[in-house]
Amino acid sequence: MDLKDMITVLAGFMLVYMLLFRVVVVVGPSMYDTLVDGDRLILVSNVLYREPHQGDVIVASKESIGGECIVKRVIATEGQTVDIDFDAGIVYVDGLALDEPYAHTLTTRKEGMIFPLTVEEDHVFVLGDNRNDSKDSRDPTIGLVDHREILGKVLFLMMPGDHYGTVERDFGRIGVVD
Numbered sequence: 001m002d003l004k005d006m007i008t009v010l011a012g013f014m015l016v017y018m019l020l021f022r023v024v025v026v027v028g029p030s031m032y033d034t035l036v037d038g039d040r041l042i043l044v045s046n047v048l049y050r051e052p053h054q055g056d057v058i059v060a061s062k063e064s065i066g067g068e069c070i071v072k073r074v075i076a077t078e079g080q081t082v083d084i085d086f087d088a089g090i091v092y093v094d095g096l097a098l099d100e101p102y103a104h105t106l107t108t109r110k111e112g113m114i115f116p117l118t119v120e121e122d123h124v125f126v127l128g129d130n131r132n133d134s135k136d137s138r139d140p141t142i143g144l145v146d147h148r149e150i151l152g153k154v155l156f157l158m159m160p161g162d163h164y165g166t167v168e169r170d171f172g173r174i175g176v177v178d
Contacts, residue, residue, distance in 0.1 A: 020045050022152055024059050024069060026161060030128030030135065031057070031071050033104050034177070035154075038161020041071070041177065043152030052077060052124050052147065054093070057154040057177055060126070060145045065135075071154065072126035072136050072145075073102070076119050083116040084138070091127070102178070104130040111138035122147045 001009075026039040034057070035041070043049075043059055052058060056074045061067050076082045076093045083092040089106025091098045109132045119125050123144040128134025136142055154177045160169045 020048055021155075022059075023158075024071070024151075026071055027069075029133045029163070030130050031073075032130040032133070032163070034073075034102050034129045035071060035157070036161045036163040036167065038163065039157055039173075040159035040161070041154050042156040042158055044155045045152045046150055049150070049153045050147075052150060052153070054080075058124075058126065058145075059151045059154065060149045061151055062142060062145070062149060065141055069151065070126075070136075070142070072128055072134070074124045075127050075137070076125040078119050078121045078123055080125075081116050081118045082125050082137075086110050089131075102129050105132045107131040107138075109138070111135075112140045113138050113143070120144055124150075 022043040022045055024041050024043060026035045026037055026041065028037055052074045054074055054077060057071065058074060059069055059071050061069050075091060075098070080093050084107050086108050089108045091100065091107050107127065117125070123146055125137045126145055127136045127138070137144060157174055157177050160171060160173045162169050
C-alpha cells in the first residue's frame, strides 16, 4: 500500500467517523452522578440515531439558548403526558410514576412550565439526572426538544472528567452510558 492509498483510507475512515459519531464534553453538573463535568463522550450521530426513546441520554443544540449543547435524559416522547409532583419530587409519564435510579435528586424545583404537559409531535421532554441543578424541559427557555435539535445519543464515556477538580478521575467509569 503506497502513501496515496493510505491517505485515501484514512480520509474515508475520518469521513465515516465524523458523519456517524461525535465527541462532546460534558459542561456542568446537570447529569451528576451519571456524568460529571469534563466527561468526554462519544455520541451516535443523528445520521444513525433518528428515534429517541425514553431513558436515552442525548445531546441537543438549543437555539433558544444560543445553540449551546445540553446533555439530558429523555423522559417522554411525542404524545406522552408528563406530570410532576414537585412536593413529593415524583415524575409521572402517562399517569405512571417513573422508577428513576439514575436521578441524583428528587424533582422538587419548578422552572415555569405548566404541568401536566403533553409532548408535541417530533419532540421530546428531557431532564437532567441532577434535577435540582439542571436547566431542562421544565424551563421555558429550553422547553421541549425538537428532534432536529438532537445531535445524537450518548453511547460511550471515553474519558472521565473530574467534576470541577472536586473528584479524582475514575477510569472505572469508562464504558457504555446507560
